Amino acid sequence: MRSFPDERPRTLKAGPLEALFADGSLRHVKVDGVEVIRRVDMPVRDTSWGTVPGTTSDVAVAAAEDGFRLTFAMSHARGPIAFESEGVIEAKVAGHPPEAVVRFEVAGRAREAFDANRVGLCVLHPPGTSAGRPCVVEHADGSHEPGRFPDHVAPGLPFAEVRALSHEAVPGVRVEVRFEGEVFETEDQRNWADGSFKTYGPPLSRPTPYAVDPGRPIRQAVTVHIEGRPGHAPAAVTRHAGPRVRLPRLGVSVTRSLGLLDGEKVARLRELRLDHVRLDLEPHAADLEASLDALSGLASALNVPVEFGVHLPSEDAGVLRRLRDAVARRRLRPCRWVVHVDGHPVTPDAVVAAACGSLGEGWPGVAVGGGTVGNFAELNRRRPAPGVGGLLAYAVCPQVHATDDLALIENLEGIAPTVETARTFAAGRAIAVGPVRLHRQPDPFAKGVGPGGPGPEPERPDPRQSSPLGAAWTLGAIAELARAGADSATLYEAAGPFGILDERGPSPAWNVLSELGGLGGTPAEVFAFGSPPVGAALRIHPGGGPIGLAANLTGGPWTLRWALPKGAYRAWRSRERSVEAADPVRVAAGPGGLTLDLGPWEIVRLDEGGFA
Structure with missing residues (x-):
């Protein structure tokens, strides 16, 4: 038995079974x-659905060839919430073919009474081995019902009153997940661009918030039975989209940074060859004219059109005529109008129709539409009527439910399904994704948030956006948007604490956009490596010959094995804060493709042709 502080993910192994333990989660x-299972943990959600951070201690592991046992303690504290728990994770592998049993058991207690929206075990099912697969649901009353994990993102609950779920993850491997201590249900977390389905308790049908009483301990357990072994090793490339895919048209937001863009920053933005900039505004605001004056100068300097995010105070769209006239006087070039109404999760169809009349007059052919300032869940649950407007819009953030590095990368798998699902009800409308943020965007429409509630938590910059991790995530996100066929995407702010230009200059994410600038609409192939993701790549086909971009999506070394055509390539490796390209090196792809070792979060560009 050995004990250690929980500083980094720990690998646990027993025969063919392998898992990680980190921050109180399996x-x-x-x-x-x-x-076969992405995550098991016991999060504490406050009255505005924020996840209260936990501290892990007293971790101890006993391991053998056929199993392991891990014990730990957790403490969650923020504001009035103080919750402590002890957990036991046990695994055993036996038999031929092998059967593995993994049990995660937690007992917890509030130090003092507090209100919460949920305190209970959650199991995340990975989409790569569950989406679209048939399953059997055992309900709380003991009955059994055939079901299926959704392929497209389900607006409602796929499964309710759950005691157990079983399905074939891959041919030869059957997984059963059994729950104790509460009634559970399953939601499709891809609604929030998470890469998982989540089975949790207690169910949402119960009133929230509810009191967590120190006199009533919470005891819950999950047991996972895994039978069999896969017939072959997992594929290196888990998802691939061919050359018919086109890169989305890329832009950045200037809503928060319009006043921060001096001459040097504007010059840096010009280097990106953006397809658009986005400004969110209120047509009734007193500073509308000043904002449009500043925008006019910027758009002229960058020679780009503008995506307008228009926020109305009510369903009266008459104020849009003032905005239309103000934009026309400055000869600004809109590329799309995204209209929202304050307090409405999705723009009402009548407002979109009125906006098409008001804004469409001045710029025929420019799409006018609505959507949500929140997550895809709002749009998926309140689908606009066909034929109303020319686009659908929604935001993406990988930190709605979890904020650790592993979760950010896992949730890349949740982006493409939102676009693919939106296509099923878009009825020919364009899909405009944005803003795409890496920092946590509190859900403005979460149950309990708003008038009479605690209000959403404030937005805070995430330093990882300006790190190599942020650059690798950015390439992965753009690749997923391209794979699913998003028409456009607005990423980050131009400058400031939320921007790609910060106090130290261009960030690593700026470098990614500089590689892809001006290539919107260009044919590309998209490659995703591993599930959960360990790498992402684009092979882009502009007129001058293919360009390859690949990212290591792990915090450790990773070997890229990419089935590129045989031949010589020039390779540029990323530097954390590089602006000018480093000298390229020559690499070669053999009959089996290219093999290249990449450092943590490293990005490489590959041009075909070697050296003259």
Whole structure:
């Protein structure tokens, strides 16, 4: 038995079974490298659905060839919330073919009474081995019902009153997840661009918030039975989209940074060859004219059109005529109008129709539409009528439910399904994704948030956006948007604490956009490596010959094995704060493709042709 502070993910192994333990969570449960469970943990959600951070202590592990046992303690504290728990994770592997049993058991108690929206176990099912697959649901009353994990993102609950779920993850491997201590239900977390389905308790049908009483301990358990082994090793490339895919048209927001863009920053933005900039505004605001004056100068200097995010105080769209006239006087070039109404999760169809009349007059052919300032869940649950408007819009953030590095990368798998699902009800309308943020965007429409409630938490910059991790995530996100066919995407702010230009200059994410600038609409191939993701790549086909971009999506070394055509390539490796390209090196792809070792979060550009 050995004890250690919980500083980094710990690998746990027993025969063909492998998993990680980090921050009180069991992660990436795999059999022969095939992930069957993404995460098991016990989060504490406050009255505005914020996740209260936990501190892990007293971790102890006993391991053998056929199993392991891990114990730990957790403490969650923020504001009035103080909750402590003890957990036990046990795994055993036996038999031929092997059967693995993994049990996660937690007992917790409030130090003092507090209100919460949820305190209970959650199991995340990875989409790569669950989406679209049939399953059997055992309900709380003991009955059994056939079901199916959704392929497209389900607006409602796929499964309710759950005691157990079982399905074939891959041929030869069957997984059963059994729950104790509460009634559970399953939601499709891809509604929030998460890469998972989540089974949790207690169910949302119960009133929230509810009192967590120190006199009533919470005891829950999850037992995972895994039977069999996969017939072959997991594929290196888990998702691929061919050359018919086109890169989305890329832009950045200037809503928060319009007053921060001096001559040097404008010059840096010009280097990106953006397809648009986005400004969110209120047509009734006193500073409208001044904002449009500043925008006019910027758009002229960058020679780009503008995506307008228009926020109305009510369903009266008459104020849009003032905005239309003000934009026309400055000869600004709109590329799309995204209209929202304060307090409405999705723009009402009548407002979109009125906006098409008011704004469409001045710029025929420019799309006018609505959507949500929140997550895809709002749009998916309140689908606009066909034929109303020319676009659908929604935001993306990878930190709605979890904020750790692993979760950010896992949730790349949740982006493409939102676009693919939106296509099923878009009825020919364009899909405009944005803003795409890496920092946590509190859900403005979460149950309990708003008038009479605690209000959403404030937005805070995330330093990882300006790190190599942020650049790798950015390339991965753009690749997923391209794979699913998003028409446009607005990423980050131009400058400031939320921007790609910060106090130190261009960030690593700026470098990614500089590689892709001006390529909106260009044919590309998209490659995703591993599930959960460990790498992402684009092979872009502009007129001058293919360009390859690949990112290591891990915080450790990773070997890129990419089935590129045989031949010589010039390779540029990323530097954390590089602006000018480093000298390229020559690499070669053999009959089996290209093999290249990449450092943590490293990005490489590959041009075909070697050296003259």
